[in-house]
Amino acid sequence: DVKVTQSSRYLVKRTGEKVFLECVQDMDHENMFWYRQDPGLGLRLIYFSYDVKMKEKGDIPEGYSVSREKKERFSLILESASTNQTSMYLCASSSRGAGGGYEQYFGPGTRLTVT
Amino acid sequence: DAKTTQPPSMDCAEGRAANLPCNHSTISGNEYVYWYRQIHSQGPQYIIHGLKNNETNEMASLIITEDRKSSTLILPHATLRDTAVYYCIVSNNNNDMRFGAGTRLTVKP
Numbered sequence: 001d002v003k004v005t006q007s008s009r010y011l012v013k014r015t016g017e018k019v020f021l022e023c024v025q026d027m028d029h030e031n032m033f034w035y036r037q038d039p040g041l042g043l044r045l046i047y048f049s050y051d052v053k054m055k056e057k058g059d060i061p062e063g064y065s066v067s068r069e070k071k072e073r074f075s076l077i078l079e080s081a082s083t084n085q086t087s088m089y090l091c092a093s094s095s096r097g098a099g100g101g102y103e104q105y106f107g108p109g110t111r112l113t114v115t
Numbered sequence: 116d117a118k119t120t121q122p123p124s125m126d127c128a129e130g131r132a133a134n135l136p137c138n139h140s141t142i143s144g145n146e147y148v149y150w151y152r153q154i155h156s157q158g159p160q161y162i163i164h165g166l167k168n169n170e171t172n173e174m175a176s177l178i179i180t181e182d183r184k185s186s187t188l189i190l191p192h193a194t195l196r197d198t199a200v201y202y203c204i205v206s207n208n209n210n211d212m213r214f215g216a217g218t219r220l221t222v223k224p
Contacts, residue, residue, distance in 0.1 A: 004158075031209055043159070043214040056210070090158050094209055100166060101147035102209040106158030 003027070004107035006091050012113045019078040021110050023091030031094040032074035033104065034058075034066065036087040043090065049074055081114045088112075118142070119203045124219040127197075133190040135218050137203030140184045145207045148179060150188045151214070152199040159202065159214065162188065193222045 007022035025032065033048040035058075045058030047066040055066050063085060067075045074093075078085055088111050094104040120138040127133040139148065149164040163170055163177045165186075170177045176189040190197055202217040 033210065042216065043212075045210065045212075048210045058210070092158075097164060099170075101149070101164045103161045103164065104151075104159075104209075104212060105161060109156075109158050 004091055004093055004105050006089075006107040006110050008110050009108060010111050010113075012115065013078075013081050014115055015082060017078075017081050017114075019081050019112065019114075021076040021078075021089055021091075021112070023074045023076070023107055024072055025074075025093035025105070026072065027093065027095065027105070028071065029093035029095050029105075030071070031102070032068065033092040033094070034064075034074065034076045035090045035092065036060070037090060037109075038087050046076065081112075083114050086112060086114045118205045118213060119215060121201075121203050121215070121218045123216065124221070126221050126223055127190075127193045129195060129222055129224050130192055133188075133193040133197065133220060133222070135188040135190075135201050135203075135220065136185065137187070138185045139203070139205045142183050142205050143207070146205045147207065148177065148183075148186050149202075149204040149206065149212065150175070150177065151202045151204065152197075153202070153217070154196075154199045162201075193220075195222050195224065198222045 004025045034046040035043045037043045049068045065077045090109045091107040092104045094102045150162040151159040153159045165177045179186045200217040
């Protein structure tokens with residue numbers, strides 16, 4: 001089974017702190033993603049990566065950066081946390097399906113609270 | 116604009132088949148239909164996807180109409196653990212998975 005793990009399930013940080021969210025996948029997937037999920041807004045894509053050291057902006061990249069130094073690891077960085085970044089953060093990795101298309105596999109999520 | 120339309124909620128009796136509909140009348144020829152579900156406080160879980168043909172795996176069956184404008188996800192024997200929000204997504208792009216509001220399925224004993 002594909003396993004995507006995230007470094008923390010719950011995290012509480014103060015405004016202005018630098019926050020690192022780590023994600024590791026064990027299936028040698030090229031593609032990795034960071035989403036945030038908020039009530040009434042669904043999942044929104046922050047950043048994604050198709051390869052090591054490669055990154056692309058999603059729909060809401062402002063206030064975030066990412067790092068992908070190794071294929072299995074994709075980190076999300078909040079340079080200076082703000083209260084509006086309180087959210088559930090979800091990491092995913094994906095592979096191409098046998099019949100085409102892509103299957104995304106998600107981690108359990110990190111619920112970040114910024115106070 | 117929303118690419119898919121799903122009912123906001125559905126109920127199903129335990130042990131019965133759950134049939135979750137999805138309308139995607141503007142689907143284009145190279146877009147796949149994906150289904151995911153999210154159990155409370157967990158990350159979304161991939162269920163199944165298809166392009167034109169019906170698909171079946173160990174979790175569910177996906178029935179796509181011939182004109183591809185709608186589809187149905189079938190859970191053949193629903194259990195209480197299938198209670199979740201089910202998302203229908205159409206996409207031709209790995210980085211463009213738009214998770215809408217989905218259908219909240221409640222399986223009742």
